[in-house]
Structure formats: structure tokens, C-alpha cells
Amino acid sequence: MEKEKLLEVKDLKTYFLLRDETVKAVDGVSFDVYEGETFGLVGESGCGKSQTCRSILKLLKRPGEIVGGEILYKGQDIVKMNKDEIRNIRGKEISIIFQEPMTSLNPVLKIKTQMFEAFHDTKMSKQEKLDKAIELLKLVGIPSPESRIEEYTHQFSGGMRQRAMIACALGARPKLLLADEPTTALDVTIQDQILKLINSLKDELKMSVILVTHDLGVVAQMCDRVAVMYAGIIVEMTDTVTLFSKPRHPYTYALMGSLPDQSKRGSRLEPITGAPPNLSKLPPGCPFAPRCKYVEDICRQERPEIFEIEPGHLTRCHFPEKVRSFTGIIDVPEQEVGNNG
Amino acid sequence: MDDMRMNFDYEHGEKLVEVKDLSMWFPMKYGVTDFITRKEHRFVKAVNNVYLDIYKGENLGLVGESGCGKSTLARSIIRLYKPTGGRIILDGKDITELEGEALRLERPKMQYIFQDPYSSLNPRMSVYETIEEMLLFHKICPEEEVPDRVKEILEMCGLSMEVADRFPGEFSGGQRQRIGIARSLSVNPKLVIADEPVSALDVSIQAQIINLLGDLQRSLNLTILFISHDLRVVKYITHRVAVMYLGGIVELGRTNEVFDHPYHPYTQVLTKAAPLLDPTNRTREYAIEGEPPSPINMPNGCRFNPRCPFCQEICTREVPELREVAPGRHVACHFPLQ
Numbered sequence: 001m002e003k004e005k006l007l008e009v010k011d012l013k014t015y016f017l018l019r020d021e022t023v024k025a026v027d028g029v030s031f032d033v034y035e036g037e038t039f040g041l042v043g044e045s046g047c048g049k050s051q052t053c054r055s056i057l058k059l060l061k062r063p064g065e066i067v068g069g070e071i072l073y074k075g076q077d078i079v080k081m082n083k084d085e086i087r088n089i090r091g092k093e094i095s096i097i098f099q100e101p102m103t104s105l106n107p108v109l110k111i112k113t114q115m116f117e118a119f120h121d122t123k124m125s126k127q128e129k130l131d132k133a134i135e136l137l138k139l140v141g142i143p144s145p146e147s148r149i150e151e152y153t154h155q156f157s158g159g160m161r162q163r164a165m166i167a168c169a170l171g172a173r174p175k176l177l178l179a180d181e182p183t184t185a186l187d188v189t190i191q192d193q194i195l196k197l198i199n200s201l202k203d204e205l206k207m208s209v210i211l212v213t214h215d216l217g218v219v220a221q222m223c224d225r226v227a228v229m230y231a232g233i234i235v236e237m238t239d240t241v242t243l244f245s246k247p248r249h250p251y252t253y254a255l256m257g258s259l260p261d262q263s264k265r266g267s268r269l270e271p272i273t274g275a276p277p278n279l280s281k282l283p284p285g286c287p288f289a290p291r292c293k294y295v296e297d298i299c300r301q302e303r304p305e306i307f308e309i310e311p312g313h314l315t316r317c318h319f320p321e322k323v324r325s326f327t328g329i330i331d332v333p334e335q336e337v338g339n340n341g
Numbered sequence: 342m343d344d345m346r347m348n349f350d351y352e353h354g355e356k357l358v359e360v361k362d363l364s365m366w367f368p369m370k371y372g373v374t375d376f377i378t379r380k381e382h383r384f385v386k387a388v389n390n391v392y393l394d395i396y397k398g399e400n401l402g403l404v405g406e407s408g409c410g411k412s413t414l415a416r417s418i419i420r421l422y423k424p425t426g427g428r429i430i431l432d433g434k435d436i437t438e439l440e441g442e443a444l445r446l447e448r449p450k451m452q453y454i455f456q457d458p459y460s461s462l463n464p465r466m467s468v469y470e471t472i473e474e475m476l477l478f479h480k481i482c483p484e485e486e487v488p489d490r491v492k493e494i495l496e497m498c499g500l501s502m503e504v505a506d507r508f509p510g511e512f513s514g515g516q517r518q519r520i521g522i523a524r525s526l527s528v529n530p531k532l533v534i535a536d537e538p539v540s541a542l543d544v545s546i547q548a549q550i551i552n553l554l555g556d557l558q559r560s561l562n563l564t565i566l567f568i569s570h571d572l573r574v575v576k577y578i579t580h581r582v583a584v585m586y587l588g589g590i591v592e593l594g595r596t597n598e599v600f601d602h603p604y605h606p607y608t609q610v611l612t613k614a615a616p617l618l619d620p621t622n623r624t625r626e627y628a629i630e631g632e633p634p635s636p637i638n639m640p641n642g643c644r645f646n647p648r649c650p651f652c653q654e655i656c657t658r659e660v661p662e663l664r665e666v667a668p669g670r671h672v673a674c675h676f677p678l679q
Contacts, residue, residue: 190406264577329618
């Protein structure tokens, strides 16, 4: 890959320091995002994917705090930035869109007013701002933007709100878009529209996208590379095609086995037993050990390090030999895998 | 079991529920000014003229976008609403007009499993009390047999008697859903309506609940109306599926047939919109534009016509009837796809 790194996250640790316990929401996460790619963060609720995403813009809610690591955006460390410096990044260089647009848009302001915030420190006249905002709404596919820009969020439907939020986020032409479960609250048909929109905007504005989701289908359709998170750490990271054809971590493998599918009709699904661990009382060993089918003594005692099992394919498991035998849910001939990577 | 799932015998099947011409309209606010200006009364037409039979022992899926009336239809069937028009026949008995005590006596026959088990369980009642209340209220068993019965039901749903004294807040989502299922099944219902029972759960937990529902259906010979917007789950678990759009059923048939060869353009759109689990297959030849219209101002003719890629002149004039185009396959379209 000759593309340049846009964002480097190194050993990021985001903890929630409560009175009598520490919730390690993100516990040593490292990944890079290259220019022009869509990078997926996938995992179940509470695995730290959203907190990783919010940490990048320092949008953590109290008592959440970045306690360690570096986030290098174009070589500058976001973690060390003060409030004013981060403000020059937010919305201008890196933008974020959330799952539920109703709660992240302001219900008492017109769409217009909220969109103007994106250009608040430019020297545009009112008319210029308005034209720019209308142009953005057009770009995200809102019909008759001239009149709708005067409306309030409650007059928009779910899909339209998400489009409006994307328009707000794109106001200053960011280089990186963080999309935190952008389609989870939407119907499949609308989800399809929004995902397409994100894809076409990505090409048009030459952005990179970090897509946070729990839906492996969305990952399959959208992402170039993926990191699978579990209990605050990355357990596997590779390109999307490899992930689906050769999963190399027991968790990813089990996740794919538990997906209902037409081809599995009539047979029982293989659920992952148990429930995700409590992030304030993590076991000393591998966090997935209590639910893992292949668990052995060492898994309960020692946390495995992440290592490169195949070129460009990272995994975190004590038993590389065992995970090499896993087959994914798609078959890809050997030579094609490299091309897609 | 494979056979049972694939080839449910409808020709010899017995109907448990017959829904005939069911409509459910909710009146909109009609203020004094509306009265003075003699404005017309307006309604949210959530369900319109639906015909649907549910056979004993089948798992019937009900899919559609949010706001299409899936839940309203289900709630009308078990008489949580009094329908505006039409008839509902449950197990040979017309329950459309029942009220009060008479309706209460029918309640144990039909139960509802909710999407969010947390808000549907009383946070101040322990698991034991939750189920005990059902058993005593509906007089399912004499008081002295209650503890045994509670134990039996909990074990059936994969819970142990150890959880009985705990409260809903102490459980994870998956376990809460198990409690919700246990409560619904405690009264030996004939018809169970599962309204998005797994949508709020994570994938790994989802599979546990899906397996549980499948096992229970087989062991208790339950009839399930399974409402979901997740086509993957519906494809996996149901025998037949009804696709709803804007208050009406547009297609009905065996699950694999409907999804493999949709006759209605809307069904095709739905199946294509669901993201495939295959990163090598990203061809998305057509996506649908726009969003469903409001159920207050319905379009004339076929309700899908404003978004339909194959819309013709007749579609904007006449509402297509739901008719049988092949054995067991019903579709409401003037120009069914082939």
C-alpha cells in the first residue's frame, strides 16, 4: 500500500474512572487509516468501538478520559492538543456523524442555523453561507433544499435527518469522516441509500471514512479494511475480503457462525455462549477466553499479544496453528485476495 | 426437522387465525377550529383491508419498513386494539367484538413477546413474581403448583430457578428476553406474536434467542407470528412470510420462494437493499429512491406506485388486489415480476 497514512492511533487507552472502579472501555488500540480508504471498526455493544471513535475527536463524556497513547493526525498528536487546537480539527479536518440524528441535531434550531455553524469563522456573507448550505443539502440528496433548509429537525424523517447531519458534517470538507453506526436506526432501504451516499461523497471529496458498526453486512459492503474489537481491544485486523474468507480469530469465526442465513435454514445456529465481559472486571488472560470454544489454560492466565499471522493480517490469539484452519463464509481463490487488499 | 421447516403442509393445515378485511385507523386530533371550519376528519390508516390466515404450528414472518403497520396489525390480531373494520377469528371463535371479561378469557390463547424486554418487564417484580402473576391471574394452575410450574417454565427457556428471586435490572439483554419469553409462554398460548424479539440484541446473543424460539416452537407446537425488519433472521426462521407496505400486505408465500423469486417489486427492493455478507459482491444494480409516503395521505392506486420502477398508468388509478398467482403465492401487483 503506497497510500499515505492520514491517521495513526497508537496504543490508545480510554478509561472511565468511576469512584470505585475503572472501566477500561478502550485498552490499548492501535490502527492506521490511509488516505481515501474506508476503515471499519466492528464489534458488539460495549466493545469500545464508539469510544475509540469519540476519542479521536476528544468527544468523550465524563468521566471518560484518554489515559494513554497517541492519536497522530497528519503527524500532530490530538491527545496533546488543548481545547483551541482541537477546535481547529473538529468539523474542519475530521467530522463525525452519529447513530441517532434526532438527538445530535438541535431540535430548536432551523437546519439552516445548524449548518451555518460549520462556516462560523469563515468570512462568508449570509447569502454565501446560505448558497453553500443549500448546495450541501443538494449534495446529500435532500429534495427542494431551498425550502427544507428553513425547517426544523422534527419535520424531517429519519433518513432525511441523517442526510442533514451528513451535510452539516461535510460543511468544511473534512479529510476524515467518523461515522458512528450511521445507519443502525434506519430501515434497510434507507440504510442502502445512506451507505451509497457516504460512498459517493467519499469519492467526490476524497475523504477517508472510519465506519463504526455492529453489522457484518455493512462491513462487507463498505469497508476496505476492518478491525474487529472485543472488550476494548482489537482482536483481529485485516482487509475485508480476507476477514470474510479467512477469519483468524476465534471470536470473528464464532461471530460468523452465529449469523442466521438462508443457507443455514433447518440447522441450528451456533451461538457464542455466555455474554461479553464486564469491562471493569476483566479477567487477566484473553478477554474472550470465557466464551471461546478452543480455550486452554494459558488463555485464562496470559493476555495474548497481537501479531501478524499473514502479511497484513493481525490477530491476537495464543494458538496461531488452530486459527489457521478456520474457513470464512465466502470462498475466494488464493490470488484474488491479494488484489482486493 | 429439516422437512418440517421446508415443507409445511398448508393444504392439510388447520387455520388458527383468520383475519378478514381487517382495518385499523387511528383518528387524528380534531380541534375546535377544525370543527368550525368543517374540516374533514383525518385518520392514520395504519392497516387497510388485510386478509391473512395463520396455520397451526407455522412460523409466519411479517416484514416491512418501520411505520408500515406490522406491529399495528399484530396488535389488532390479538385485540390490543379494537379494529376499525373486519373480523378476526381465533381458533374458530370470532374475537373482533369481545370486551372485558369475555376478552380476558381469550387472552391466554394469544401472547406477545416485545422487542425491548426491559421496558415490558416490571422492574419492581422479581422473575418469580412476574411469572406467578400470569399463572394466578389466568388461573392456569392451582396455587400450590405454582412453584413447580415456574421452575418448569424457566428451565424450558434456559434459565434456572436461581434467577427467580432476582429483578429484571440485574440481567443482560439476552436473559431479559428469555424472561419475556418465559412469561409469554407460561399461560400455554396457542398464538405467540414475537415483535422484533431479537433486534435489540447483539449478534452473538441473537443466535441464542433464535435457537430458543425454534426449539420451543417445535417442542410446544407453537404458532408464531414473527415480526422483523431483519430479512436474514426471517429467512432463517420462518416458514411463510408476508411483506407489508404502507398498511397492506403486498406479497405472501413460502419464505424461500418469496425471497428467491419475488413477484412484487417492493419485495425485490427489500431483498436487494439488505447488505450481503460478501465483500466480493458489491454490485448494487438498483436501490430504491425516496421514502414511504405518510399513512395519512395515501397515494391513489397502488400504494407503492410513487417509488415503483415499473409503475404504469393503471397503477396510479386502481388498487391491486392480493390475489393468488401460484399455489400458496399471493401478490398485490398489476404487473407481477416473473
